[in-house]
Amino acid sequence: MRVGELLNLRVHDLDFDRMEISIKNGKGGKWRVVSLGDGLAVLLRSYIMEYTPRDHLFLGSEGAPYSATSVRSIIRRAVSKAGIKKRVTPHTFRHSYATHLLEQGVDLRYVQILLGHSRPETTQIYTHVTKKELLKVRSPFDTMVANAKQIELESGKGNSKNALLSRK
Numbered sequence: 001m002r003v004g005e006l007l008n009l010r011v012h013d014l015d016f017d018r019m020e021i022s023i024k025n026g027k028g029g030k031w032r033v034v035s036l037g038d039g040l041a042v043l044l045r046s047y048i049m050e051y052t053p054r055d056h057l058f059l060g061s062e063g064a065p066y067s068a069t070s071v072r073s074i075i076r077r078a079v080s081k082a083g084i085k086k087r088v089t090p091h092t093f094r095h096s097y098a099t100h101l102l103e104q105g106v107d108l109r110y111v112q113i114l115l116g117h118s119r120p121e122t123t124q125i126y127t128h129v130t131k132k133e134l135l136k137v138r139s140p141f142d143t144m145v146a147n148a149k150q151i152e153l154e155s156g157k158g159n160s161k162n163a164l165l166s167r168k
Contacts, residue, residue, distance in 0.1 A: 001034070002027060003068050003090040009057040011048065016041055023116070032116045098126040 001009075005023050013022045019036045036044070044057075056065045071090055079088045094115070101111050112123040 002094065003071055006090075007056075007058065007066055007068065007071070010055055011053050011057055013057070014044060016045065027116060030116050030118075032113065034114055095126065098123070102126055 001021075001023060004027070008025065009021070009023075013024065014036065015022065016036070019038075019041060020033045021036050022031070022033055024031050048057075051059070053059055058066050060066050060070060068090070075088055075090060098111055098115055101114070102108070108120065108123055108127065111126070112120055115123060117123045
């Protein structure tokens, strides 16, 4: 979620039966639904029981909705406490969410919908970060060499099937 979407969440936007969160009036006035994971559902149920919010889900100490500045401050303190040296903003979590989905093999189109992007090009900015998956791609040359070695093991040296790597 974008920080503005988070701050505008209302208690009735959570559907624990369907395990989803409705994001209404997102960027560009869009509406979308995102998954409410099991772990987050447990935390949110506990939070709601403890703080009993009636309208806005997250309220500050004065009873007013949190501000984006407050969220940034909370993140800054948590990052400092964790000893993280990189710059972390609320958008970092959105970026990480998209990146992890792509690294898990989730289709780019699904990520686009979950993030609320109108254009696939907007979502594609997250694809450059998935170097981990890119490094798993096996070179066709390595596959060819491995297959040739396997043939050599199965049929013995000198077999005509090994011509791929022979000097003849």
